[in-house]
Amino acid sequence: MNSYATNPMSKTTTIVREGESCEVTCINPSKVRSLARSLPRTSAVERISSTFQTMSDPSRLKILYCVSQGDVCVCDLSAVLGMNVSAVSHQLRLLRTLNLVKPRRDGRIVYYSLSDEHVGELMRMGLEHELES
Amino acid sequence: MNSYATNPMSKTTTIVREGESCEVTCINPSKVRSLARSLPRTSAVERISSTFQTMSDPSRLKILYCVSQGDVCVCDLSAVLGMNVSAVSHQLRLLRTLNLVKPRRDGRIVYYSLSDEHVGELMRMGLEHELES
DNA sequence: GGATTAGTTGCATAACTGTTCAAATATTAA
DNA sequence: TTAATATTTGAACAGTTATGCAACTAATCC
Numbered sequence: 001m002n003s004y005a006t007n008p009m010s011k012t013t014t015i016v017r018e019g020e021s022c023e024v025t026c027i028n029p030s031k032v033r034s035l036a037r038s039l040p041r042t043s044a045v046e047r048i049s050s051t052f053q054t055m056s057d058p059s060r061l062k063i064l065y066c067v068s069q070g071d072v073c074v075c076d077l078s079a080v081l082g083m084n085v086s087a088v089s090h091q092l093r094l095l096r097t098l099n100l101v102k103p104r105r106d107g108r109i110v111y112y113s114l115s116d117e118h119v120g121e122l123m124r125m126g127l128e129h130e131l132e133s
Numbered sequence: 134m135n136s137y138a139t140n141p142m143s144k145t146t147t148i149v150r151e152g153e154s155c156e157v158t159c160i161n162p163s164k165v166r167s168l169a170r171s172l173p174r175t176s177a178v179e180r181i182s183s184t185f186q187t188m189s190d191p192s193r194l195k196i197l198y199c200v201s202q203g204d205v206c207v208c209d210l211s212a213v214l215g216m217n218v219s220a221v222s223h224q225l226r227l228l229r230t231l232n233l234v235k236p237r238r239d240g241r242i243v244y245y246s247l248s249d250e251h252v253g254e255l256m257r258m259g260l261e262h263e264l265e266s
Numbered sequence: 267g268g269a270t271t272a273g274t275t276g277c278a279t280a281a282c283t284g285t286t287c288a289a290a291t292a293t294t295a296a
Numbered sequence: 297t298t299a300a301t302a303t304t305t306g307a308a309c310a311g312t313t314a315t316g317c318a319a320c321t322a323a324t325c326c
Contacts, residue, residue: 006295006300009242010208017215024212027242027302035199035213040260045191045198048259053189057314058175058182065178066168074273075143079157080168082150087315089274108272108323109142109160118262122255126181127173129251139270139325160272190284207303220285222304241293241302267326274321283312291304296297 018042054098055123059083060091065127067101068120071111151175187231188256192216193224198260200234201253204244 013029014021015036026032040048055061062081066072074092078085092112095101102115114120146162147154148169159165173181188194195214199205207225211218225245228234235248247253 006293008301009240010301015213017213022215026209026212027206028209031203031205032209032212035202035205035209038202039195039198039213040264042191044263045194048256048263049189049191049194051259052185052194052255056182056186056189058178059314061178061182061185062172065172069168069171070164072164072168073160075271076159076161076165076168079159079165080148080150080172082155084316085273086275086317090315093274105322107142110273122185122258123181125255125258126184130177130181131173139323141271143271192284208301217286218303219287219305223284226304238293243303269324269326271324272322275319277317277319279315281313281315284310286309287307289305289307291302293302294300296299 051119051122054095054100055119055126057091059087060095061123063088063091063095064100064114064119064123067112068114068123071104071113073109073111075109077112183231184252184255187228187233188252188259190224192220193228194256196221196224196228197233197247197252197256200245201247201256204237204246206242206244208242210245 009027010025011027011029012023012025013033014023015033016022017036018041024032055064059081063077066077066080074085074088077083077088081088092101092103096103100114100116100119101112104111104113142160143158144160144162145156145158146166147156148166149155150169151174157165188197192214196210199210199213205213207218207221210216210221214221225234225236229236233247233249233252234245237244237246
């Protein structure tokens with residue numbers, strides 16, 4: 001095979017990554033090829049992970065919880081969460097940009113509500129598991 | 134009421150936040166009290182959000198996907214993902230610390246597999262939604 | 267217009283994070 | 297023991313991010 005002091009376990013095989021073929025060294029070629037075929041491409045994984053990232057901050061997750069229960073204004077969110085009004089507004093802007101919440105103005109007051117049901121589902125699932133463990 | 138030029142919408146009420154009672158100014162006292170009652174406490178929210186944070190990185194999410202399909206060694210993960218072996222190992226250590234993956238040594242080779250079914254569920258849900266949209 | 271309230275935004279900053287490089291450890295076989 | 301391989305680890309770095317402050321806009325009522 002070769003003249004090294006130990007037998008390397010590694011072999012080489014060809015896989016397709018992000019649409020382009022490339023040769024890689026690995027231990028289990030068939031497993032690697034199988035994974036390379038089924039792994040969603042980076043663009044899709046990035047979209048999913050960014051959804052999770054939105055829910056990865058405690059303050060933001062609390063905000064999402066509140067607005068999932070119905071319309072809540074900035075001032076009330078600030079009161080419930082014990083957060084600076086400015087901090088709440090910054091987070092709401094982020095959520096607005098991602099189309100996860102939608103604002104409704106009533107005079108000086110702006111009410112926010114959850115507009116993405118998928119995020120609501122993931123949040124409920126996370127909550128359920130946490131409370132039962 | 135008062136002698137200001139405009140009528141403020143804000144009122145004050147008392148809620149319980151993280152176990153301690155505090156007076157807050159808000160627009161809708163009853164809504165605020167209701168949210169304050171149902172909002173899980175910070176320690177629980179932090180645990181949930183840290184689960185989401187784990188899945189908020191594309192590389193880590195790919196690793197989790199791979200090890201959810203069966204045992205995979207570091208070298209093969211590196212090959213499939215096109216990542217530095219060291220980077221993969223760093224991420225695996227993090228996942229190990231969180232008890233999300235478990236290692237199994239076979240000689241020089243260490244195989245990792247998913248050990249937290251809840252994370253697997255959340256990942257599948259995220260994937261399903263992404264692929265259908 | 268003028269004064270007050272509700273909310274937004276830009277900037278600065280401190281904290282965190284993912285990756286790489288280099289060095290170390292663990293295992294195997296000659 | 298020696299050499300090679302598979303993985304781990306520590307340190308450093310670049311990039312990101314959540315928050316607070318101050319200044320701003322938007323809306324209301326006199």
